[in-house]
Amino acid sequence: MNTLDKDYAAGLLDSGHPPCLSLYQPTHRCHPDNQQDPIRFANLVKALEESLLQQYQKDEIRPLLEPFLALADDRDFWNHTLDGLAVLSAKGLFRVYSLQRPVAELAVVADSFHTKPLIRILQSADRYHVLGLNRQAIKLFEGNRDTLDEIEPAPGIPRTLTQALGEELTEPHQTVASYGGVGGGQAPMHHGHGGKESEIDIDAERFFRAVDRTILEHHSQPSGLPLILAALPEHHYLFHDISRNPFLLPESIDIHPDALSSIDELRKRVWQLLEPRYLARLAVLVEAFGNARSKGLGDDELAQVAKAVVGGRVATLLIEARREVPGRINAATGDIEFDDLAHPEVDDVLDDLGALALKMGGQVVVVPTERMPTQTGLAAIYRY
Secondary structure, three states, X not given: OOOHHHHHHOOHHHOOOOOEEEEEEEOOOOOOHHHXXXXXXXXXXXXXHHHHOOOOOHHHHHHHHHHHHHHHOOHHHHOOOOOEEEEEXXXXXXXXXXXXXXXXXXXXXXXXXXXXXXXXXXXXXXXXXXXXXXXXXXXXXXXXXXXXXXXXXXXOOOOEHHHHHHHHOOHHHHHEEOOOOHHHOOOOEEOOOOOHHHHHHHHHHHHHHHHHHHHHHHHHHHHOOOEEEEOOHHHHHHHHHHOOOOOEEEEEEOOOHHHOOOHHHHHHHHHHHHHHHHHHHHHHHXXXXXXXXXXXXXXXXXXXXXXXXXXXXXXXXXXXXXXXOEEEEOXXXXXXXXXXXXXXXXXXXXXXXXXXXXXXXXXXXXXXXXXXXXXXXXXXXXXX
């Protein structure tokens, strides 16, 4: 499975050569609801094919559709879906993303990828990582206000003390018995005498340093997401003391995830901690737009904002999550031509404006409808 945060940071979402195929659909985690997902996927692929036939010959279309057809037949994939699916494809590029949010069904062929649903996820203020930690092993989770899932740590991240230290593990660990398993946060019992406990504390510190360094490199920096520690209180001070991860929040969850009744219980505890931060960030953005508009440095008129975006004047662009404006934007002038999404060269203008604003170094935040400060689907704060 491809990693959205890393692909976005690497610029892959902007690298497709036309025609660019974008497919989105809601999916289901459990049987029997997920039985309809492959059928809906096949229907969307058919829609892509019909759109392509308006501009291309069948022999040109076949290589573009073959990866979609292979995915449609992958039973293991369809038995392990989450809440949404995004597939982006162009010549030499095929990326599949399982999403923690449902997305509206959409099949678009255009001269660039339709990325607004992905930008919404990437730029949403409610996403986070959770690090479950004890002296022996780690667990990593990714979530939002509605969903939390355990994820595979990236290659290079040590999942256990032994993976981190290998042959450098101190001798006392050869006589450590961990009762109740490494995942439950239960302190291991140490056999022997003398300074073994202090040596094991040294190993724990080395383990924590390795985890902190690699989590920062492979997850926190590419995603920019806040990191919340979930561990027994005795591990909090040491990890926070040694951590150099600027995304690690000072607040923590005072229990190891395995000691909770369910992953949803962990999500509830994390969101109780994060919700004030989430609401405060949105409130700051809305207030900043109001202040900027009162000084002539903010606008919500599509035509004016489009010209400001291509001119590099937009510092922050707020986009309404569920709004679409079908059409084309001239990336040189900002002129807009409205059209129908069914046309193979037509995308969502708001989507394209968001992509252009990001290329110009602006900040883009996709905002829930109920928090949007305007009725037009967007709100821009100008640099000048």
